Amino acid sequence: MVTLTINGISVTVPKGTTILTAAESIGIDIPTLCYDKDLSIVGASRMCVVEVEGARNLVAACSTPVAEGMKVETESERVVKARKTIHFVMQKFMRAVIGTNSVDHCART
Numbered sequence: 001m002v003t004l005t006i007n008g009i010s011v012t013v014p015k016g017t018t019i020l021t022a023a024e025s026i027g028i029d030i031p032t033l034c035y036d037k038d039l040s041i042v043g044a045s046r047m048c049v050v051e052v053e054g055a056r057n058l059v060a061a062c063s064t065p066v067a068e069g070m071k072v073e074t075e076s077e078r079v080v081k082a083r084k085t086i087h088f089v090m091q092k093f094m095r096a097v098i099g100t101n102s103v104d105h106c107a108r109t
């Protein structure tokens with residue numbers, strides 16, 4: 001078992017659990033786009049990024065396994081800014097390629 005902190009809440013999960021699943025287990029919702037629990041993990045969209053203390057870059061919650069003592073923030077200013085940028089880019093893509101202004105029906109936000 002691995003114990004970590006997400007948004008100041010301590011959680012203990014089995015080794016190999018992703019940050020996304022650990023967060024869900026304590027009721028913290030992290031938006032996703034390319035993740036589907038029934039498919040292999042791609043980790044490409046970066047919609048699920050979170051901040052891990054000590055990590056230089058934001059990490060994808062759907063593809064990053066938890067680690068003992070890890071401290072995760074899912075709603076820091078840096079995370080929110082990154083998600084807004086990704087959402088903006090996806091909206092531009094959807095408008096250009098598919099002809100809709102909304103990515104909301106694709107992303108779980």
Ligand code: FES
Nearest residue numbers: 033043045046062
């Ligand atoms: S949901 Fe796409 S990288 Fe995590």
